[in-house]
Amino acid sequence: DPEVAVRQAALRILSESPDAVSQHGAAIIHRLEHQDRSVREAALELLMVSSATALQHDAAIVELLEHSDRSIRKAALDLLSKSIDAVKKHSPAIMRKLDDPEVVVRQTALTTMGKSPEVVLQNSAAIVCKFDDPHAFVRKTAFTILGKSPDAVLEHAATIASKLDDPEVDVREALLAILGKSPDAVLQHAPVIVQRLKHRDGSVREAALCLLRKSPSAVSQHGAAIVSKLDDLEGSVCQAAFSTLKTSSSAVLQHSPAIVRKLDHPAGVVREAALTVLRKSPDAVLQHGTAIVSKLD
Numbered sequence: 001d002p003e004v005a006v007r008q009a010a011l012r013i014l015s016e017s018p019d020a021v022s023q024h025g026a027a028i029i030h031r032l033e034h035q036d037r038s039v040r041e042a043a044l045e046l047l048m049v050s051s052a053t054a055l056q057h058d059a060a061i062v063e064l065l066e067h068s069d070r071s072i073r074k075a076a077l078d079l080l081s082k083s084i085d086a087v088k089k090h091s092p093a094i095m096r097k098l099d100d101p102e103v104v105v106r107q108t109a110l111t112t113m114g115k116s117p118e119v120v121l122q123n124s125a126a127i128v129c130k131f132d133d134p135h136a137f138v139r140k141t142a143f144t145i146l147g148k149s150p151d152a153v154l155e156h157a158a159t160i161a162s163k164l165d166d167p168e169v170d171v172r173e174a175l176l177a178i179l180g181k182s183p184d185a186v187l188q189h190a191p192v193i194v195q196r197l198k199h200r201d202g203s204v205r206e207a208a209l210c211l212l213r214k215s216p217s218a219v220s221q222h223g224a225a226i227v228s229k230l231d232d233l234e235g236s237v238c239q240a241a242f243s244t245l246k247t248s249s250s251a252v253l254q255h256s257p258a259i260v261r262k263l264d265h266p267a268g269v270v271r272e273a274a275l276t277v278l279r280k281s282p283d284a285v286l287q288h289g290t291a292i293v294s295k296l297d
Contacts, residue, residue, distance in 0.1 A: 004038070011042045021046050025053040029060050032072055044075045048082065055083040062093050070102040077105070081112040091119045095126050103135045110138070114145035124152035128159055136168040143171065147178030157185035161192040164211070165204045172207045179211060186215040193218075194225045202234035209240040216248040223251035227258045235269075242273040249281045256284040260291050271295065 014020055014028075021028065031043035047053050064076035077097060080086045087094065097109035110130065113119050120127065130142035143160070146152050153160065160179050166172050179185055186193065196208035209229060212218050219226060229241035245251055245259070252259065262274035275295065278284050285292060 007039065007042060011046065014046050015049055018049050018052075021049055022053050022056060025057040026060060028053075029057055029064075032064060032075055033067065033069075040072070040075070044078070047079055052083075053079070055086045055089075058083075058086045058090060061086075062090050065093055065097060070100075070105055073097065073100065073102070073105050074108045077108040077112045081108075081115050084116050087112060087115045087119055091116075091123060094119075095123050098126055098130060103138060106130070106133065106135075106138050107141050110141045110145045114148045117149045120145060120149040121152045121155075124149065124156060127152075128156050131159065131163050136166075136171050139166065139168070140171045140174045143174035143178055147174075147181070150182065153178055153182055154185055157182065157189050158192060160185075161189040161211075164193065164196045164207055165199055165201065169203060172204070176207060176211055180214045183215040183217075186211060187218045187221075190215070190218040190222055194222050197225055197229055202232070202237050205229065205232065205234070205237045206240045209237065209244045213244040213247045219244055219248035220251045220254075223248070223255050226251070227255045230258065230262055238270065239273060242277050245277050246280050252277055252281040253284045253287075256281065256288055259284075260288045263291055263295060 014024075025047065028043050028046055031039055032047075034040050034043070058080070061076050061079050064072050067073055067076070077094065080090060080094065091113065094109055094112050097105055100106050100109065110127065113123060113127070124146060127142050127146050130138055133139050133142065143163075146156065146160075157179060160175055163175055164172060166175070190212065193208050193211050197205050199205050199208070209226065212222065212226065223245070226241050226244050229237055232238045232241065245255070256278065259274050259277055263271055265271050265274070275292065278288065278292065
């Protein structure tokens with residue numbers, strides 16, 4: 001198709017000159033609304049070359065956030081994300097897209113806000129609202145983006161911890177990644193996390209244990225609840241409980257009798273895990289030396 005060939009030639013020339021793209025940005029932005037998809041894609045590809053274009057023609061780009069075509073709304077967000085200054089300047093308009101009817105637009109709005117930790121902190125309440133989005137993709141992105149601002153994570157730590165029972169594994173992993181970076185937040189909200197140790201879903205119980213181990217102080221304070229999971233019916237939860245106990249030598253010593261009882265468990269992997277945990281407390285080893293020596297047989 002000659003028309004396509006001509007378009008590709010123009011695209012190649014302009015892509016080699018960011019200054020030309022910036023100079024003719026308004027005309028290129030106008031082509032984001034072209035009825036031909038290939039034209040729209042070519043325009044977007046050019047505009048993404050120059051971060052200066054996003055700020056220089058920001059008003060025209062922001063207008064496209066209200067376009068009826070979701071691909072154009074997403075493209076506008078992608079362009080704004082090229083400039084942190086543009087993201088800061090137009091954060092209210094970007095934030096409104098968090099309620100867009102299209103999943104891909106909501107997710108892109110979140111990632112665009114995430115370009116600026118300052119914007120994330122200022123709009124953290126709106127981002128936290130996306131923890132309840134009906135789509136897991138958006139919920140996961142909301143957790144990840146909130147993690148761009150440690151202050152926002154601390155501010156909303158209680159709400160984050162309460163979402164440990166999200167039905168999607170990917171979402172829970174995103175939650176663990178951001179809250180786990182703050183041992184103080186884990187310790188402060190440990191009671192909320194400990195409640196999840198009784199959840200009917202074993203993967204949620206395991207996630208709660210993984211989070212608690214980020215704070216040895218929380219493990220020490222809630223050792224009894226953690227030890228109770230050594231009897232969990234799911235092996236992965238039992239192993240997670242052992243791993244969590246290992247982070248606190250004081251918890252190991254305090255609850256060593258319960259751990260020692262696992263030395264008589266029928267499963268060798270459980271007996272080995274119990275011995276590994278006991279090693280973390282020399283005092284526990286001395287206190288239960290007889291039981292440990294018996295395992296030499």
